Amino acid sequence: MKNNQSYQSGLLSSKRFLPLFITQFFSAINDNVYKQSVLILLIFQAATLADGALYSNIAAGLFILPFFLFSGMAGQLAEKTEKSKLIRIVKLFEIPIMIVGAVSILTQYVWLMLATVFLMGVQSTFFGPLKYSILPQHVAPSELTKANALVESGTFVAILIGTIFGTYYITQSLGPTAISIAVLVLAVMGYVSSRFIPVSEANEPNLKFTYNIFSSTKNVFTALNSQTESVGKSVLGISWFWLIGAIILTSLPNYVKHVMGGDELVVTSALVVFSLSIAIGSLLCEKLSRSRIELGIVPFGAILITLFLYLLSQEPAISTYTPQHTELLTLAQVLKTGDMVWHFIWMAGIGIGAGFYTVPLYALIQQRTEEASRSRVIAANNVLNALFMVGSAVLSIVTLSVFQWSISELLLLLAGLNLLISVYIYTKVPEFFLRFVIYILAICMYRVRTKGEANIPNEGAAVIVCNHVSFVDWMFILAASPRPIRFMVFAPIYYSPALHWLFKMAKAIPIDSEKTNPEAFKKAFDEVASALEKGELVGIFPEGKLTSDGSIDIFRRGIERIIARSPVPVVPVHLGGLWGSMFSRKAKWQLPRLKWSLVSVAVGGPIAADKVVADDLREHVLALKALHSKGVD
Template identity: 50%
Template sequence: MSSQFHLLKETRFRPFFLTQLLGALNDNVFKTALITLLTFRAGSITDVSPALLATVLPGVFILPFFLFSATCGQIADKYDRAMLARLSKVIEIAVMGLGAIGFVAASLPALVLALFLMGTQSTLFGPVKYAYLPQHLHDGELVGGNGLVESATFVAILLGQIGGAWLVGVTDAWGLSAAVLLLALAGWWTSRGIPRSPAPEPAMRIDWNPVRSTRDNLRFAVGNRTVWLSLLGISWFWFYGATLLAQFPVYASDVLGGGENVFILLLAVFSVGVGTGSLLCEKLSGGRIEIGLVPFGAIGLTLFGVDLFFATPSAPLPGDGSVSAFLQHAAHWRMLIDIALLGAAGGLYIVPLYALIQTRCERSHAARVIAANNILNAGFMVASASVSLLLFEAGLNIPQLFLVAALFNAAVAVFIYTLVPEFLMRFIVWLLVHTVYRLDTKGLDNIPADGPAVIVCNHVSFVDALVITAACPRPIRFVMHHAIFRLPVLRFVFRTNRCIPIASAKEDPKLLERAYDDIAAALEAGELVGIFPEGQITDTGDILPFKPGITRIVARTPVPVVPLALRGLWGSFFSRKDGPAMTKPLRRGLFNRIELVGAPAVTPEAATPDALQVIVAGLRGDRR
């Protein structure tokens, strides 16, 4: 499997990537330069309090996300997204021209209007950005593509904030104006290479009423339960992240006794952490959309947030406020590690959620779903400021605020995973194939990307279904013996994965008939169904004779049958070698190498038990 970095060489991704990178960079250069200018040189522009301006101006930028996101989502579903990306860059040039006039003329109204219009331009580009990716990337590339985008965005935020503050100190209004205009021009230039992206709904009529369209947009997003809860999960991350980042300046100065460069260090460490976690998603997920990483990220957000509270000194440690003095204390290194790992956990948390939304929502409504996400994100970020103020009024200090946010994150995670157990189930499966086993796969591209099919495989252990689930790019509804379906702990996983319990005609004829009805319904709905034709787990290591159930399945619902074979599980803790399974812990230690291999699909007419057994046995070979 190639790295996600190969996308940077391809015209379907590179121009878009550079365009969004330069846009995020320019947003933050302009915002930070404006806030820095008004904080330290407000007297030359206005009599309004710098503290009030620093509080109000971020809200001016966020306001368009509330007002126009729903409308921009409709626009991005109605028109070519490459054209809209270029249009947004033209708008950015015009807005930066207004900002340049504001800087040179020292006009606060012009600068505030430019900030509002830049927020509007970002509101248009946001739905285009995330709806573009599934249009040009394969499903197996979405995690890597989103990882690159999220990593670049946080790096751009960091560089933009540093660059904006630096420009105010080293140049005049003309130099500042030239910088933001050049960045806008560079973004337009790269946007010219974005390939055509046809509109999914060109005949749609746009509702220009922002209140009604926002209501309808959110209502549509709520209709897909998994997508809606994923949107809430992403918005919660921005709530948590905004809570931390908003306090970093005062945390660096008042709590840690550092100067401005210490604040920049904290921001840099967090941003690099998010970028690293975002890029790691592609490696840890094997190029798949692995939502099992989301609970992993949520655990990290809580653990490292709690440790940040305990790592923070009760009083500033000795030093002159410089970075070198700050780094001389071991306690500060522990804090920096916590902040870096918080960022990495955030990357692991947010990238799979974006990829999940892009694949689970209707492609024709992708931009509108992303617009709903932007509305929720903005609302949650505003709410984070309000909650922080309330907690400060209640007497909490900044480290205590971090602790409360981390603990509340755990509560939110438990709540979401209770509503959508698929996240936790995928987490358990991911842990299984990355701790107990090391899984290699081959030939799984024979599993159809969409549409119904039956998966058949040899049955070696109690975790066969979990291993196949971890490797398969699509969800599979497994048919399994009712006794295995009811096993403690595993029962949760099987039920969450919508497995189909079955019994023999002698044991429970009604359950048998219901199982075949459920199988037919699943196939008619275009799903994958997985069966183990041996009917039981082998107790010899050899493949047992395939039973005729597969014949009945494809006779009722003729679909392709894809043979798979598991290698290397015989003798593991979950197999029946030398006695009952799961009675000899660490029988073969950890990180055992196992394989799952596939063969081309067999037509329904040729899918006899004997023929399928020959194929599966050949795939397995001598390695049991």
């Protein structure tokens, strides 16, 4: 069997992923070709500007409405039905929908166009839970981030292609004919590609299905509420991104016209920059994540979004454009006018930040959601996404029309709100910020290589045991783990003023000497047992102290006591390269070197509970030490 790295490199060409990717790509193009063509036709058919705005808002509302009405049913159906078959049915229905759409484009009958937009929304509603919930069934846990990055980048490239194609061709003499042919061909191609998606068994075949809109919607939110807080806040974070994205895309034409002074080609260029930068950010996120779900990148993405939204809102500081006449500037003129190029850089920064922000969140939802409710959780996410997109329209109307704010002021408000929402999420789920701290530490001070991280179980309880070299050992083990680990920490260090907040955020378990504080000692073991009973990972350093000479000391019997009470597997880990660092007892306090210190994290195979002996565990860790001298990859 090929290793994970081989799978990673061939993911886009594999039969288990490529057909789904192509199906989603064609769907996104088709949606946007048709929607954009309809919007242009509605605006041109309108007798007045007000009529054009009314028709545009009706079309946008009709596309979103099915997400409120049918997401509950879609989530339930995706849960109890074999997914590849359901995708084929959904894609087959796209063909007659597009036949109606083609007729509406050719006849330019307004209400037929609006009806088609609504039916497209219905089709997207039922496709949404399928395309995300099917991924964990066909890709390995180590591939989830890359799979989501490819889906996310492909979707935004498809949105860009569809928008530009629809905008350009619908205005040509043979435009309606070209658009009609295109949407039909894309629908057929999407259906054909869907036939190659591998079989994906139903997660919950015995789930009771209901046609009641309210009870089905309640059911998917009940499934969401039953998940961990990290999943719930990830859904909130994704929905917030869609609010920001909807406002930016809606405001982009007016921003370009009134702030940058650019014409229609500049608007298209701004759309290209924003969409492609999200695609680039998504792919970069996968590279920076090193083929794992790296939550530490999420706060980094939030920081980039906040920073570049703020910079984009500061028009006097980044723009020297002063309109001398009513003529709008061409793209060439805009790029030559003062610091106007910075506008595009700020847009690209927001897009890249968005890629960093959303990809790990989607992957986390897929990984940590219970398999029997994954489709319903994604359906609940779709409902919230739609709600936040409606909220984006309300926020834009209130600020721009009621309060008469400028678009720059709205962007500044978004920057502030994004900061507040991010702080709220990271306060409720400290794991995000903790991973960010660990990620920065690993990047700025060390070069970390891991081997055997797949030995850490993706679910279920286990105890991680490791040699103790430095005060930051736990951070490097956490960085190698796909899941949170609760470490036992010596109480005086846990309660130290400088570190208490960090250990509390990591949900560490303080332990004191049995002789000095027997009550705290007993409480620590009780908390470990409780954590293992809940299926969590617990990390301990059986030496009970930092090494004083770089060697591995005797393992104490506390690990045997833990396993006797909670018989779970034990995973041995060896840390190398930290002896002599500033956080070890042999600290080398010196100026930073150009060459980063190499830290190795070697993870061994799980040891069954009935085989756990302290002395044997030490031998397992010593055996892993040899991997550091050879170089861990």
